[in-house]
Amino acid sequence: MNKKFYISLLIVLLTLLxxxxxxxxxxxxxxxxxxKKKEVTFLSNFPSETLDPHxxxxxxxAGITETLVRVNQDxxxxxxxxxxxxxxxxxxxxxxQIRKNVTFQNGKKVDAEAVKASLERNIQVSEAMKTAxxxxxxxxxxxxxxxxxxxxxxxxPSELVHPNTAIVDSTLENMEQExxxxxxxxxxxxxxxxxxxxxRYGEYWDGEVKLDRATMTFNEDAxxxxxxxxxxxADIVYRPAIESLEVLKSDQSIKTNVVSSLRTHLLMYNxxxxxxxxxxxxxxxxxxxxxxxxxxxxxxGQATVAQGPFLADSPFSPDYEKKQFSIEKAKKYLxxxxxxxxxxxxxxxxxxxxxxxxxxxxxxxxxxxxxVLQSNAKELGIAIEIQQVENIDEYLAEKTDWDLATYxxxxxxxxxxxxxxxxxxxxGGAINPGQIHNDELAKLIEELNQTSDKERRNxxxxxxxxxxDQEKLHSFLVHPNNFVAYKDHVLNWQTSKSxxxxxxxxxxxxxx
Amino acid sequence: xxxxxxxLFELVIFLFVLSFISFVxxxxxxxxxxxxMLNIDDVSITDDRIEELRNELGFNDPIYVQxxxxxxRFFQFDLGESYMTKxxxxxELMNKVPDTLALTFSSMAVMMLIAAPIGxxxxxxxxxxxxxxxxxxxxxxASVPSFWLGxxxxxxxxxxxxxLPAMGKGTFLHLLMPSLTLGIAMAAVYVRLLRSxxxxxxxxxxxxxxxxxxxxxxxxxxxxxxxxxxxPVITIFGVSLGSLLGGTVIIEVLFAYPGVGKLVxxxxxxRDYPVIQGYILFMGLFVVMINLLVDFSYRYLNPEIRLxxxxxx
Numbered sequence: 001m002n003k004k005f006y007i008s009l010l011i012v013l014l015t016l017l018x019x020x021x022x023x024x025x026x027x028x029x030x031x032x033x034x035x036k037k038k039e040v041t042f043l044s045n046f047p048s049e050t051l052d053p054h055x056x057x058x059x060x061x062a063g064i065t066e067t068l069v070r071v072n073q074d075x076x077x078x079x080x081x082x083x084x085x086x087x088x089x090x091x092x093x094x095x096x097q098i099r100k101n102v103t104f105q106n107g108k109k110v111d112a113e114a115v116k117a118s119l120e121r122n123i124q125v126s127e128a129m130k131t132a133x134x135x136x137x138x139x140x141x142x143x144x145x146x147x148x149x150x151x152x153x154x155x156x157p158s159e160l161v162h163p164n165t166a167i168v169d170s171t172l173e174n175m176e177q178e179x180x181x182x183x184x185x186x187x188x189x190x191x192x193x194x195x196x197x198x199x200r201y202g203e204y205w206d207g208e209v210k211l212d213r214a215t216m217t218f219n220e221d222a223x224x225x226x227x228x229x230x231x232x233x234a235d236i237v238y239r240p241a242i243e244s245l246e247v248l249k250s251d252q253s254i255k256t257n258v259v260s261s262l263r264t265h266l267l268m269y270n271x272x273x274x275x276x277x278x279x280x281x282x283x284x285x286x287x288x289x290x291x292x293x294x295x296x297x298x299x300x301g302q303a304t305v306a307q308g309p310f311l312a313d314s315p316f317s318p319d320y321e322k323k324q325f326s327i328e329k330a331k332k333y334l335x336x337x338x339x340x341x342x343x344x345x346x347x348x349x350x351x352x353x354x355x356x357x358x359x360x361x362x363x364x365x366x367x368x369x370x371x372v373l374q375s376n377a378k379e380l381g382i383a384i385e386i387q388q389v390e391n392i393d394e395y396l397a398e399k400t401d402w403d404l405a406t407y408x409x410x411x412x413x414x415x416x417x418x419x420x421x422x423x424x425x426x427x428g429g430a431i432n433p434g435q436i437h438n439d440e441l442a443k444l445i446e447e448l449n450q451t452s453d454k455e456r457r458n459x460x461x462x463x464x465x466x467x468x469d470q471e472k473l474h475s476f477l478v479h480p481n482n483f484v485a486y487k488d489h490v491l492n493w494q495t496s497k498s499x500x501x502x503x504x505x506x507x508x509x510x511x512x
Numbered sequence: 513x514x515x516x517x518x519x520l521f522e523l524v525i526f527l528f529v530l531s532f533i534s535f536v537x538x539x540x541x542x543x544x545x546x547x548x549m550l551n552i553d554d555v556s557i558t559d560d561r562i563e564e565l566r567n568e569l570g571f572n573d574p575i576y577v578q579x580x581x582x583x584x585r586f587f588q589f590d591l592g593e594s595y596m597t598k599x600x601x602x603x604e605l606m607n608k609v610p611d612t613l614a615l616t617f618s619s620m621a622v623m624m625l626i627a628a629p630i631g632x633x634x635x636x637x638x639x640x641x642x643x644x645x646x647x648x649x650x651x652x653x654a655s656v657p658s659f660w661l662g663x664x665x666x667x668x669x670x671x672x673x674x675x676l677p678a679m680g681k682g683t684f685l686h687l688l689m690p691s692l693t694l695g696i697a698m699a700a701v702y703v704r705l706l707r708s709x710x711x712x713x714x715x716x717x718x719x720x721x722x723x724x725x726x727x728x729x730x731x732x733x734x735x736x737x738x739x740x741x742x743x744p745v746i747t748i749f750g751v752s753l754g755s756l757l758g759g760t761v762i763i764e765v766l767f768a769y770p771g772v773g774k775l776v777x778x779x780x781x782x783r784d785y786p787v788i789q790g791y792i793l794f795m796g797l798f799v800v801m802i803n804l805l806v807d808f809s810y811r812y813l814n815p816e817i818r819l820x821x822x823x824x825x
């Protein structure tokens with residue numbers, strides 16, 4: 001009796017499965033019978049809980065909304081919804097000319113008044129943007145928008161590159177589900193953290209949109225993303241699993257695209273501690289890191305060696321002195337700092353050099369980098385204790401018991417050095433937990449904060465970075481790559497260095 | 513009626529205590545959402561601004577003041593807004609609950625379809641090949657990590673066979689892989705549980721007397737032995753149900769199937785207090801409900817419990 005029951009159960013299950021696959025076959029057949037639509041599915045690794053452009057980057061990445069200013073691949077600013085801008089008083093009063101031919105995806109014309117309303121909502125919902133933009137007042141007149149900031153803010157246009165400053169029709173509700181922007185694609189439907197369906201906006205201001213439809217899906221698991229590309233669930237996959245890159249490259253139907261990102265992995269020193277007040281100790285640790293090995297072995301070749309905080313080809317990078325890995329050199333620096341190696345231990349005043357290094361697992365390569373440094377230091381008789389924490393920012397800010405920390409950030413997200421210089425080297429900056437203070441550097445950063453001429457700004461930034469480099473205030477290790485894999489029928493894909501842009505009007509597919 | 517009133521009163525007290533304790537723990541944990549709210553990783557922020565926002569949000573007030581403010585809003589049926597998405601917490605939870613429910617029940621269904629026949633057969637044919645097979649299945653099912661199993665299913669059903677979507681949600685098909693992954697892992701436990709529980713009830717006196725009364729094999733099995741063996745199974749079932757409803761983060765991430773698990777883990781990482789607090793209350797309510805149902809089912813499954821209750825009255 002039981003056997004019968006079991007067998008009939010199996011039959012029911014099998015019937016269900018066959019019904020499913022039959023249903024699947026039907027749906028794809030339907031797709032082929034109609035007129036061939038051009039569409040792609042883009043699989044992103046960035047989760048998206050909301051579409052509200054003032055709180056999340058997805059709306060800009062998906063081509064729904066656009067900002068007034070954008071940053072190109074050479075890290076230079078370009079007008080986007082703003083044609084041009086200038087300042088009459090060195091960075092406190094700004095006049096933006098808004099493009100004339102732009103409409104929102106509901107047909108409304110975009111004028112200065114609409115941009116003003118969008119920015120007003122922006123600083124109301126986002127504390128971050130309120131802090132970044134420091135807008136005091138705005139006046140709209142036709143296509144001209146005059147903005148006055150609370151203080152001189154020469155980097156103001158670069159702040160407007162931030163995806164959270166995107167321009168939307170702010171008179172509408174439902175911003176988290178269906179923002180109405182000016183981009184090439186408008187929202188059809190949105191499932192948070194799962195799927196975003198888009199269709200072409202026919203009246204797009206910047207020329208023909210090649211695709212009819214686009215879908216953006218989200219998955220935070222790198223292996224699952226790789227699988228989705230292989231199964232055809234996605235045409236373009238952002239950051240497939242690093243270890244699958246070779247397999248994907250060998251697949252004839254898949255193309256890969258690799259660019260250096262604007263992200264930098266670095267080593268922080270706690271200047272609040274006596275040990276690291278001595279530049280010689282910092283120089284010693286800088287020489288103890290084998291950057292090439294980190295890039296080749298830990299990052300599986302998917303990184304470039306960093307000589308400084310910014311990519312070498314950025315407009316505000318000076319000619320860095322080339323970093324060399326040498327345990328011998330490190331030993332010399334330590335000897336200059338008054339240490340000596342006794343019985344296999346590095347000692348000063350009879351005490352062994354013992355340090356605490358903080359790291360975190362969100363970027364799995366950082367704990368590995370910590371271990372490499374630990375073993376190199378051990379050769380010199382330095383004892384490093386590694387501690388892993390969940391939230392590195394909180395820990396470094398609240399505690400003072402650490403000596404070193406691994407860290408990672410996008411140093412120049414918007415074509416300007418001022419964010420990194422102000423946050424990491426000024427007293428009270430949110431990413432200066434090591435209490436770095438250097439008078440000469442602080443003067444330069446203050447000068448940068450008062451300078452509005454672009455050429456001069458780049459010069460001042462270079463001078464500041466020279467000091468950081470000579471003093472080894474941080475040790476910059478590698479710039480990880482951004483890599484994207486896509487099916488060969490996808491055309492005009494460009495991997496953005498800033499990670500701000502993904503779906504564009506030019507993105508296209510070859511119809512079979 | 514009186515019973516129900518008493519139960520309801522107990523429930524309200526329980527939720528009140530739960531909300532207070534969780535609030536204190538949440539606030540006692542280091543960190544707060546301010547750095548995330550200010551995007552320190554790409555906006556130039558100073559420590560002064562961080563402190564200013566903390567004051568604005570009342571994070572520097574004494575804990576009892578913060579709790580009181582939360583409670584006043586709660587009595588107006590307002591769970592507050594998420595700091596990250598600025599959406600009402602109730603909406604955030606209600607958007608996710610249906611999907612989590614769907615995944616919970618489909619996983620449970622898969623588990624039952626696997627565990628019931630295998631567990632029963634293993635008990636009926638004790639120490640025969642089917643029993644050994646069930647033991648091997650239980651061992652493998654319990655030791656294979658679910659994310660890896662999920663990836664294997666993806667390779668098989670999406671890449672090789674191309675019959676199931678690899679990720680996302682929406683149709684019955686999207687539910688199949690995640691519920692198979694969860695169901696198989698759970699079934700491993702239930703197969704052994706069902707087997708041992710069934711063997712125990714088959715050896716009971718009442719089974720022997722039922723046989724003596726000349727009842728049919730099938731009737732004895734289904735109406736006596738099987739019903740009796742369900743008591744421990746239902747207890748564990750309640751626990752599984754609770755943990756599934758709490759969300760299964762790994763599966764949700766892997767199959768991009770957004771449920772409450774992912775929501776709350778994000779909220780915990782970012783210290784999104786209103787969301788965490790709303791989730792704890794919601795889960796507390798669910799667990800109490802499930803326990804009530806489990807208690808109630810005992811009375812039906814096991815006449816002894818019902819009769820003992822009658823004696824007391």
